[in-house]
Amino acid sequence: MKYQSQLVAKPYFIAAIGLFIGQIIFGLIMGLQYVIGDFLFPEIPFNVARMVHTNLLIVWLLFGFMGSAYYMIPEESETELYSPKLALALFWIFLVAGALTIVGYLAVPYARLAEMTGNDLLPTMGREFLEQPTITKIGIVVVCLGFLFNLGMTVLKGRKTSVSLVLMTGLVGLALLFLFSFYNPTNLVLDKFFWWYVVHLWVEGVWELILGAILAFVLIKTTGVDREVIEKWLYVIIAMTLITGILGTGHHYYWIGAPEYWQLIGSVFSALEPIPFFMMTVFAFNMVNKRRRDHPNRAAVLWALGTAVMAFLGAGVWGFLHTLAPVNFYTHGSQITAAHGHMAFYGAYVMIVLTMISYTMPMMRGRAAANSLKSQVVEMWAFWLMTVSMVFITLFLTGAGILQVYLQRYSDAPQAFMVVQEKVELFYWMREYAGLVFLTGLLLYVVSFFIGGKEHAEQRA
Amino acid sequence: MSGTFTKSMARNIFIGGSAFFIFLFLALSFDTVRALPERDNRHNITDQVALGKKVWEDNNCVGCHSLMGEGAYFAPELANVYDRFGKSTEAIKGFIRSRPVDGIPGRRSMPQFNLSEEELDAVAQFLKWTSEINDAGWPPNIQG
Known part of the structure; x- marks a missing residue:
């Protein structure tokens, strides 16, 4: 660790892991509710569990991105962070606001929460992923502004690298696009149209810039490959991301009342969206193969390669499976969508945050570069358990989805939603078991932080 | 490269x-x-439809249902529920009103939201209005 102020990343990462555990517990509750319909009813209805599951995911990924940025920007800029105190203050504000929101979801009925937080003044609640009370949304904006100010001042006074510029572009885009969450017109079609400005342009737009920048940073550090080479790759990848991904938004506009030309535009451009992900895979493996050193933190390199592969599979391949309009006509809003969502979020964003945590935590905890081999072995076990179980969760949901689409929408005698749900129950059970393996992997991951021992040293290549 | x-x-x-x-x-x-x-279908957005969307949002209906395919996949699609229920807003209201407070043993059940008569009318009108949006013929059939 080159700069003392990089240490502010540590509480962000610890909070991220804590919220991650909460997310998975609620995921398991929902998974059980899929097969045991009255589980925890009416105390925690499905919609509440889902809100907690998805909102915890978003919040902990944001914690992860913020921690990553606080670690990267001083090192890239070759100067201390502008204000570590501001970073720490924002951490507590964000954590308390996030925790209160989750408590609100669980403690009172949602309608009561909407009433208590003054949703009538500026209604923004009750839309998927944007369920947060308006006041929480304002808090997120304030935290983002302070965060960007802090980083911006750091970049301005120091060295400006392509990695930090790409990261900043992604983070500024994230903050700007979030402002569309305050636009909630009465007209449902307009509402949905601009809702995707937040959701799609986040996960298939600016978040990929953040992902690319973090991956590039970790690869520069762990492989020793020339920065110029890595940054050139980074620019090409993110160029392809935005060239395909922006018009790729069209794949959400097929069936929500927008004009039919989106079916053609959305199909063509979103069919190209796997390209930047494939390039990311080629990039990561190439850089590791060309490495000039064998970094002692083998777990971090494994996470980096894992991100590149799983992001391509989850976002690229599983996205392509149902993105063409004639296919999507049948698969839209089915378990196929859920399958894609799980592997894409895990492969792209969960794994990149865990890559960064894996790379930075040993140094923030006082080691030269890496944990003991024993700790790394446990962490790598956690990697495989979580990754393989996520592949199976995705496969089981895909199986459920194919059957659902056939029985409910494609066959000659379409059957009712709930009738079909009961017929595919077996797949939901299998998904739940895979989820338990995922939780085991996650707990093992936490355990790996508490395994001491002598630091694993670099070996000559 | x-x-x-x-x-x-x-x-x-x-x-x-x-x-x-x-x-x-x-x-x-x-x-x-x-x-x-x-x-x-914006010329049919009445105050009642607008209130219906508010009721829809304030009760987080999208946390279980999908609407025009977007939302959660735990409960049936509702963009065409008006058609599925025989083009009857009364049937929609009756369904929402009759949900048991403690659920149904072993099965998925919609919570009892205790909506007022005005809110029930509004959300039913909102779903009727939604079913009349030109959404390129989706969903493929009445089952949603």
Whole structure:
């Protein structure tokens, strides 16, 4: 660790892991509710569990991105962070606001929460992923502004690298696009149209810039490959991301009342969206193969390669499976969508945050570069358990989805939603078991932080 | 990635390419917003429909159901529930009103939201209005 102020990343990462555990517990509750319909009813209805599951995911990924940025920007800029105190203050504000929101979801009925937080003044609640009370949304904006100010001042006074510029572009885009969450017109079609400005342009737009920048940073550090080479790759990848991904938004506009030309535009451009992900895979493996050193933190390199592969599979391949309009006509809003969502979020964003945590935590905890081999072995076990179980969760949901689409929408005698749900129950059970393996992997991951021992040293290549 | 292809060329492709597609996307969005009045059934948005959307949001209905395929996949699609229930807003209201407080043993059940008569009417009208949006013929059949 080159700069003392990089240490502010540590509480962000610890909070991220804590919220991650909460997310998975609620995921398991929902998974059980899929097969045991009255589980925890009416105390925690499905919609509440889902809100907690998805909102915890978003919040902990944001914690992860913020921690990553606080670690990267001083090192890239070759100067201390502008204000570590501001970073720490924002951490507590964000954590308390996030925790209160989750408590609100669980403690009172949602309608009561909407009433208590003054949703009538500026209604923004009750839309998927944007369920947060308006006041929480304002808090997120304030935290983002302070965060960007802090980083911006750091970049301005120091060295400006392509990695930090790409990261900043992604983070500024994230903050700007979030402002569309305050636009909630009465007209449902307009509402949905601009809702995707937040959701799609986040996960298939600016978040990929953040992902690319973090991956590039970790690869520069762990492989020793020339920065110029890595940054050139980074620019090409993110160029392809935005060239395909922006018009790729069209794949959400097929069936929500927008004009039919989106079916053609959305199909063509979103069919190209796997390209930047494939390039990311080629990039990561190439850089590791060309490495000039064998970094002692083998777990971090494994996470980096894992991100590149799983992001391509989850976002690229599983996205392509149902993105063409004639296919999507049948698969839209089915378990196929859920399958894609799980592997894409895990492969792209969960794994990149865990890559960064894996790379930075040993140094923030006082080691030269890496944990003991024993700790790394446990962490790598956690990697495989979580990754393989996520592949199976995705496969089981895909199986459920194919059957659902056939029985409910494609066959000659379409059957009712709930009738079909009961017929595919077996797949939901299998998904739940895979989820338990995922939780085991996650707990093992936490355990790996508490395994001491002598630091694993670099070996000559 | 070798030879004469430099980092600044890559950066220029990024800046030029993104700027072009951002512009194109905004232009298409503008065109969509202009075309929507023909498709989105907006002339039928009454105060009651507007209140219905508010009731829909305030009770987080999208946390279990999908609406035009978006939302959760735990409970049935509702963009065509008006058609599925025999074009009867009364049937929709009756269903919501009759949900048991403690659920149904072993099965998924919609919570009892204790909506007022005004709210029930509003949400039913909102779902009726939604079913009349021109959404390119989705869903494929009445089952949603």
